[in-house]
Amino acid sequence: MPKKTTISVIKCDVGSLAGHHIVPKPLLEIAEKRLEKAQKQGIINSHYVFHAGDDLELLIVHEKGEGDPKIHKIAWDTFQEAANKAMSLKLYGAGQDLLKTAFSGNIRGMGPGVAEMEIEERRSDPIVVFAADKTSGSAFNFPMFRIFADPMNTAGLVIDPNMAGGFKFEVLDVMKNEKVVLKCPEETYELIALIGTTERYLISRIMRAKDNIICAANSTTKLTLIAGKYVGKDDPVSIVRAQHGLPAVGEILAPFMHSYFVEGWMRGSHWGPLMPVGLKDSKCTVFDGPPRMVALGFQICNGGITSDDEGTPLISDLFDDPAFDMARREAMESAATLRRMGEFEPARLSAETMEYTTLPQVLKKLQRRFKPA
Ligand SMILES: [Mg+2]
Numbered sequence: 076m077p078k079k080t081t082i083s084v085i086k087c088d089v090g091s092l093a094g095h096h097i098v099p100k101p102l103l104e105i106a107e108k109r110l111e112k113a114q115k116q117g118i119i120n121s122h123y124v125f126h127a128g129d130d131l132e133l134l135i136v137h138e139k140g141e142g143d144p145k146i147h148k149i150a151w152d153t154f155q156e157a158a159n160k161a162m163s164l165k166l167y168g169a170g171q172d173l174l175k176t177a178f179s180g181n182i183r184g185m186g187p188g189v190a191e192m193e194i195e196e197r198r199s200d201p202i203v204v205f206a207a208d209k210t211s212g213s214a215f216n217f218p219m220f221r222i223f224a225d226p227m228n229t230a231g232l233v234i235d236p237n238m239a240g241g242f243k244f245e246v247l248d249v250m251k252n253e254k255v256v257l258k259c260p261e262e263t264y265e266l267i268a269l270i271g272t273t274e275r276y277l278i279s280r281i282m283r284a285k286d287n288i289i290c291a292a293n294s295t296t297k298l299t300l301i302a303g304k305y306v307g308k309d310d311p312v313s314i315v316r317a318q319h320g321l322p323a324v325g326e327i328l329a330p331f332m333h334s335y336f337v338e339g340w341m342r343g344s345h346w347g348p349l350m351p352v353g354l355k356d357s358k359c360t361v362f363d364g365p366p367r368m369v370a371l372g373f374q375i376c377n378g379g380i381t382s383d384d385e386g387t388p389l390i391s392d393l394f395d396d397p398a399f400d401m402a403r404r405e406a407m408e409s410a411a412t413l414r415r416m417g418e419f420e421p422a423r424l425s426a427e428t429m430e431y432t433t434l435p436q437v438l439k440k441l442q443r444r445f446k447p448a
Contacts, residue, residue, distance in 0.1 A: 077195050080120075080378045081143070083135045084204055084312045085150040086294070087187035090161025090169035091129035095209075097358045098126035101164065102157040106131055109153040118145060120379035123388050127369055128208025128359045129168070130188075130310045131157060134371070138378050141191040147182040154187060188212075188294035190312045195288075200375040201317040203327050203393065207349070207368040209359050210339035212249075212295050212311040213273035214349060214366070218330035219244075219291060220270060222315070222322050223281050224259040229326040237320030240285035246270060247279045247295050258284055273338065274428050283321065290322075291315045310339075324372060328393060331368070334406035340364040344424050344432050348409035351402050353395025365410045370394045 092099050103124055110122035110133060121136040133150055137143070158170035174186035183189055194200065207214050221228040223242040231238045241259045246269050248254070257266045269276045281291035293313045317324045331351040340347030341363045350365045357369050370393035374381040380388040416422035423429070 078378070079138065079140070079193050080196055080375055081137050081140055081146075081191060081193045082202060082204075082314050082375070083137065083141075083146055083150075083189070083191045084132065084206070084294075084314055085135070085147070085182060085187055085189050086127070086130045086132045086206065086310065086312050087150075087154040087157075088130050088168060088172045088310070089154050089157040090164075090166035090171070092166050094167050095129045095359065095363055098129060098131045099164075099166065101160055102131055102166075105157045105160055106133060106153050109149065109156065110135065113149050118149065120377075121382065121388050123371070123373075123380065123390055125206070125354060125357075125369070125371070127206035127310060127312075127357055128367060130206065130208055132206050132312065134204060134380075136375065136379050141193050142181055142183070144180045147180070147189075148178060150187065151178045151182050151185070183296075186296070188296045188309060188312055190292045190294045190314050192289050192292040192314045192316070194316065194375070196375055196377070197319055199318070201324055202373055202375055203315045203317060203324060204371045204373075205313040205315070205368055206310075206371075207312075207337075207366060208310045208357070209341075209343075209347065209364045210311065210337040210349065210366040210368075211273075211309045211343075212277040212293060213270075214311055214337040214339070214368070215293050215313050216270040216273050216276070216278055217335050219278045219281060219293070219313075220266065221330040222327050223290065224263055224266065228329050229322050231322055231326060235320065237285075238283075238322075240283070242290065243282045243284050243287070244270075244278055245280040245282075247277045248275060249277060249295065250275055254279065274425065289316065324393075328370065331370075331394070331399060331402055334402045334409060336409070337366050338424055338428065339366045342432065344429060344434070345422055346413060346424065348406040348413070350406035351394040351399045353392050355395065361410065362414060365406050368394070 106124040113119045119137040123134040125132050161169035172186040226232040243258045279295045294311045296309045334348040336346045337349045347366045350367050352367045372391040372393045382388045413422045
C-alpha cells in the first residue's frame with residue numbers, strides 16, 4: 076500500500092470579540108499549544124492555526140486517514156478548552172457551535188465544520204485551503220463550478236490533455252441528507268440546475284473523472300438541521316488540490332477576481348457579496364460583514380506541510396494581493412446596494428430560509444389579528 080497523507084481542516088465558532096468579529100489571541104494560543112503538543116507526540120505531522128472572522132480554524136496534516144477518532148478528538152478537546160476560556164472571558168457566543176456535549180468518535184454532526192482529504196502524494200502537491208465567515212457551505216458552489224467545469228475560467232479544461240475527461244461532482248441535498256454524483260462536461264446543465272439552488276444543494280466533493288482522484292473536499296455542516304433552530308451560520312471550509320492534471324493554483328483563484336452573492340451576513344439572514352481578503356482583514360465589520368473568505372496556499376511534503384528549517388510551515392496568504400482589490404471594491408459597491416434595501420427581499424433571504432431564524436417568533440404575534448379579506 077502506498078503511503079497516504081491526510082489534510083484535515085476542522086473549524087468551530089467557540090466565541091469571539093467584539094460580537095461576531097474575530098477570534099482573540101488567547102483562544103488561538105490554546106489551539107496552537109494543543110496542536111503543538113499533538114505534533115510533538117507524533118500523532119500529527121504539521122499544523123497551522125488561523126481564524127476566518129469569528130471561526131477558529133485548525134489545519135492539521137497527518138497520516139491517519141479521514142474521520143480518524145484520534146484527530147477528531149484533538150480538535151474537539153481544543154474547541155472545548157477554547158470555549159471554556161471564551162466563557163471565562165465572557166466573549167460573545169462562547170461555545171455556540173458545540174451542539175453536543177459528549178464526544179462519540181467523530182466530530183461531524185456535533186457542530187464544528189470539517190473538510191478532509193486523503194491523498195497519495197504526487198511528486199509535488201500544491202494545496203489551497205479556503206475558509207469563509209458569515210456565509211454557508213453553498214458559498215463554494217459557484218467558484219467550484221467555475222474551477223472544475225467552466226472552460227472560460229480554467230484553461231486546463233481546454234488545453235491540458237490530462238483534464239480532458241472532466242470532473243465528477245458529489246452534490247449533497249441538505250434537506251433530505253442524500254447525495255448524487257454528476258459528471259461534467261456531460262451533465263453540466265443538470266449540475267447547474269441543482270447547485271444553482273444554493274439554499275438546498277451543496278457540492279461536497281469533486282473527483283477527476285478518469286481516475287477518481289480527489290480534487291476538492293468541502294465542509295457541509297448544516298447547523299440548523301442539527302440544532303433545529305438558528306444557531307449561527309455554517310461558515311464553510313474547503314480543501315482544493317492543484318496542478319499536474321488538475322486546475323492550476325491561478326485557475327483555482329480566478330473565480331475570486333469578482334465578488335458574487337452568498338447567503339449569510341447579518342444574523343445569517345441576508346444575501347451578501349463575498350469579499351476575498353488576506354488574513355489581516357479576516358474580520359467581519361460592516362453589518363457583520365461583508366462575508367469574507369481567506370485562502371492559504373502550501374505544499375504537501377512527506378506526510379506534512381513543507382516547512383522551513385525551524386519546522387514552521389510555509390504558508391502563502393493567497394488573497395493578500397492587490398489582484399483582488401477589484402473584487403473587494405465590487406463587494407463594497409454591492410454591499411451598499413443591498414443595504415439600501417434594508418429588510419426587503421432580495422436583500423433578506425427567502426421566507427423558506429427565514430423559517431430557521433427568529434423571524435417566525437415575530438410573525439407569530441400577528442397571527443390572531445389576521446381576518447378573512
Ligand atoms: Mg463565523
